[in-house]
Amino acid sequence: MGLALNPPFDPHEDLLSIATAHARDVDALCLDTAAIIFPSATLSPSEAMISAVSVKLLQLVRDIEVKLAGNAREPKTWPLLVRSGFLRETALVEFAMARVAEDKINDRLGQGQPAFVTGLLDHPDRNVADAAQILLAADSLHLRAEGRTFLNLPPELLYKSCWRVVAALEVSQGERSEVVIKAAHALIALYDEARTAPAAARKIVHFLNDELRDDLLNPATCGVHLFVAQLSAELNLEHDHILRIIDFESAVAFMILIAAVGIAKADALPILLDVRCKMLTPREAAIFEANYEKISRQDALNTVASWSASRLSLLTFGLK
Secondary structure (H helix, E strand, O other), X not given: OOOOOOOXXXXXXXXXXXXXXXXXXXXXXXXXXXXXXXXXXXXXOOHHHHHHHHHHHHHHHHHHHHHHHOOOOOOOOHHHHHHHOHHHOHHHHHHHHHHHHHHHHHHHHOOOOOHHHHHHHHOOOHHHHHHHHHHHHHHHHHHHOOOOHHHHOOHHHHHHHHHHHXXXXXXXXXXXXXXXXXXXXXXXXXXXXXXXXXXXXXXXXXXXXXXXXXXXXXXXXXXXHHHHHHHHHHHOOOHHHHHHHHHOOOOHHHHHHHHXXXXXXXXXXXXXXXXXXXXXXXXXXXXXXHHHHHOOHHHHHHHHHHHHHHHHHHHHHOOO
């Protein structure tokens, strides 16, 4: 007795290839199920975070693919990159999470270009004035321009992402394309890290005179980029790491950051309210009120240093 055949299927698929794909899923589902039941993080990612990060990654892949191979409504390489595991790489996911955090913090600050930054355009030190112009341009590009998300990538991640997309395009098209390869070389050659917002903010922090430096610890005055750049310079933490700590579900780690740079309690509370807004819970407000002044600056610095080492280990070896 035969089986009734009425399913839609691809005539080019064969039993062995389908079985191999499903056998892989038998193993992969073990890892996925374990991650769901026994997550590494105490606070699991929300549906909103998962969706926002997925959108950032999809937009990044689409923008690179369009730059290399022309317009496409949906990136052809996305399924291949998903299956390859590339989009799960820690550095890439952290980049996407940092961009989500950056958008949310800017929304909470509720301002366009800070007057403090525009005022730096007339600064007597050309290093500061030029960096302010780059920062304003980069920030405007990030907020308004579509199709260029790859310009925010760190150089090593841009290089890796670009060539992964090239490889996926060649697999999907079934042939090597010199046009695509040439476009990839051109994209990488045109990239200039010095013209990114974090790099410009770092330059301003480095060259800015002391009388204006206090403003760099007021995000409502100087904006998120300069605020984060100042914290980064004082605490030796990466720009994106700080963004994620600021936007993390709990505000307690951010309290330690601002304690580590020696911000007094009276000045720390407005900063918390500016960048956290309604995310600051009554419990966190009570913890801040009762404990902030009890934290010594040296203890806070030692704690932050351990976070930096842990992050380096995560990006290099994975979570231990």
